Amino acid sequence: MRWFRGHYGAGPIHLLAVLATFAVAAYALSRALDLTGNPDRIVLWLGGSIVAHDLILFPVYALLGAIAAGAIVGSKPRSRLRIAVLNHLRVPALLSGLLLLVWFPLVADKGQRSFMRVSGLSKDVYFGRWLLITAVLFGGSALLFALRLRRLTR
Amino acid sequence: MRLPAIGPFREDFWRSPLRGPWLASLLSSALLPLVAVCAVTGFVSHWAYQPHLGGNAVFGGSAPGNGFDVYGLDWPTSPAWLYVATQGLHVVSGLAAIPVLLAKLWAVIPKLFENPPVRSAAHALERLSLVLLVGGSLFVFSTGVINIQVWYPFGFSFVPAHYYGAIVMLAALCLHVGLKLPVMSAAFRQRGVMRPLREDLQHTRPEAGLPGVVTSAPHAPAAPTLTRRALLGGVGAASAGLAVMTTGQVVGRPLAELALLAPRGRGRGDAPNDFPINKTFSAANIPREKVGPDWRLLLHVADERRAVLTREELLAMDHVTAELPIACVEGWSTTQTWTGVRLADLARLAGVPDPTAVEVRSMQPRGGLRSATLGRGQVTHPEGMLALRVNGADLSLDHGYPARVIVPALPGVHCTKWVGKMVFA
Numbered sequence A: 001m002r003w004f005r006g007h008y009g010a011g012p013i014h015l016l017a018v019l020a021t022f023a024v025a026a027y028a029l030s031r032a033l034d035l036t037g038n039p040d041r042i043v044l045w046l047g048g049s050i051v052a053h054d055l056i057l058f059p060v061y062a063l064l065g066a067i068a069a070g071a072i073v074g075s076k077p078r079s080r081l082r083i084a085v086l087n088h089l090r091v092p093a094l095l096s097g098l099l100l101l102v103w104f105p106l107v108a109d110k111g112q113r114s115f116m117r118v119s120g121l122s123k124d125v126y127f128g129r130w131l132l133i134t135a136v137l138f139g140g141s142a143l144l145f146a147l148r149l150r151r152l153t154r
Numbered sequence B: 001m002r003l004p005a006i007g008p009f010r011e012d013f014w015r016s017p018l019r020g021p022w023l024a025s026l027l028s029s030a031l032l033p034l035v036a037v038c039a040v041t042g043f044v045s046h047w048a049y050q051p052h053l054g055g056n057a058v059f060g061g062s063a064p065g066n067g068f069d070v071y072g073l074d075w076p077t078s079p080a081w082l083y084v085a086t087q088g089l090h091v092v093s094g095l096a097a098i099p100v101l102l103a104k105l106w107a108v109i110p111k112l113f114e115n116p117p118v119r120s121a122a123h124a125l126e127r128l129s130l131v132l133l134v135g136g137s138l139f140v141f142s143t144g145v146i147n148i149q150v151w152y153p154f155g156f157s158f159v160p161a162h163y164y165g166a167i168v169m170l171a172a173l174c175l176h177v178g179l180k181l182p183v184m185s186a187a188f189r190q191r192g193v194m195r196p197l198r199e200d201l202q203h204t205r206p207e208a209g210l211p212g213v214v215t216s217a218p219h220a221p222a223a224p225t226l227t228r229r230a231l232l233g234g235v236g237a238a239s240a241g242l243a244v245m246t247t248g249q250v251v252g253r254p255l256a257e258l259a260l261l262a263p264r265g266r267g268r269g270d271a272p273n274d275f276p277i278n279k280t281f282s283a284a285n286i287p288r289e290k291v292g293p294d295w296r297l298l299l300h301v302a303d304e305r306r307a308v309l310t311r312e313e314l315l316a317m318d319h320v321t322a323e324l325p326i327a328c329v330e331g332w333s334t335t336q337t338w339t340g341v342r343l344a345d346l347a348r349l350a351g352v353p354d355p356t357a358v359e360v361r362s363m364q365p366r367g368g369l370r371s372a373t374l375g376r377g378q379v380t381h382p383e384g385m386l387a388l389r390v391n392g393a394d395l396s397l398d399h400g401y402p403a404r405v406i407v408p409a410l411p412g413v414h415c416t417k418w419v420g421k422m423v424f425a
Helices: A002-008 A012-034 A039-072 A080-102 A112-119 A126-153 B021-048 B082-113 B121-147 B158-191 B228-251 B311-316 B343-349
Strands: B297-301 B304-309 B320-327 B333-342 B358-362 B371-374 B385-390 B404-406 B419-424
Touching: A002 A012, A002 B121, A012 A039, A012 B121, A012 B158, A039 A080, A039 B082, A039 B121, A039 B158, A080 A126, A080 B082, A080 B228, B021 B082, B021 B158, B021 B228, B082 B121, B082 B228, B082 B320, B082 B333, B121 B158, B228 B333, B304 B311, B304 B343, B311 B385, B320 B404, B333 B343, B343 B385, B343 B419
Parallel strands: B297 B419
Antiparallel strands: B297 B304, B320 B333, B333 B385, B358 B371, B358 B419, B385 B404
């Protein structure tokens, strides 16, 4: 047992569990690839989604956040007021960005033709609605900030 | 083997004081039930299509070796809102999980760049399983979210890919939960489950990490600008916001007014046929003359024609009227008052007093889901009908004129529109 741990890095149950997982996953993946005309597109989407999140979406929002934090509070945040400004900007920005991410096909009018064919409706109302929600988020955040201002500057 | 300590591979690159095993554990405790509900209701939806009957299977079918493709049980007809509930839960829990999933990935992303990248064979295999977990999750969530917005950029068939992608994700998730439960319980023992939520900004300290475990706790933490309470409150608010906005298209009015960004939450006026459509008449490519006065309903048993009915003859038969929801796999529904001829009465006309199944065929010439097979429970249900009217008016062309199927709890795409032929068994 000690020999096994020393060479593998964990107990034998770990190895069995990992192998069982890979077996089920490989079976499911092979079914998915068998059942579609374009298996390479599935592999592309699977790998692409990791790249899209880990190497594009995350770095972009993290960098924007770091730039905003650097500009507003600096590297040693001491002022409660400045921290509040930062938070009252980044919370609505993140919520608005999340809505854009989730409802991107609606907001950006993607799949307009298929949507019209199935529902008889157009997608062109959603961009305006997203803008409106974004305005309400930032406006609401500004209002809350104004209400907190007296307490923060005391 | 260590990588050169540059950029994100440097230990002091990751500076947020909020990251660490406690935050990851708390987010996981919220994510796990949401994913569990979403997964269970997803498999239930697959069952609701009754892939074991006739040509219902969207993929695979009941041939040997098709594994998880077919379950073999008939779908119930009661309660009538069953499919509204299960598919609504599927879409709402899936959307609500997205902010939590993104926050969880944010909390653990330093571990993507851990250095050395591989510490042992066990560690290498575990990291490989995380590729399946993260890739599988992003795959399943992104395809689902895009599909409910009726955009098909994938280039592969959605249903089998979403279905088997979920199985890849769930397999990796089971392993992940099993391997990480000790870390979660250690993190909760160290800091308490809820205690960090009570800290104000002055008392927000970086997580210390756990002895003997590589965690995402920072080595050179910056000063906090946000409390853990605010971070998790923001994630919860985003999650609840997505859920509420989507619930509007699941249950319809009055919550539909909140479904501002839900693809199917839009009201269409107050006339009898002003409710959402899933496939317009023009999209079905049925020639106009086929739905005119020459339309006939053909009742068959296998290849043998047993009866031919005009719409006037159908209107002259005994009718049933019922207020029933019709729910789409995309997670929206609409409840209307339907009037039509009982499927059981049509079976008797075809000379089948005790029907076990009926295959209903649309006049739509091409495309998927233009026929559906219903089981015994559906064809004999007293409110299972071939609807001719809705809310006191004739069905509109977009809603299936001259006749469509309406059966309690049946998935919307199996409520075949523009019916031309029914084959009883």
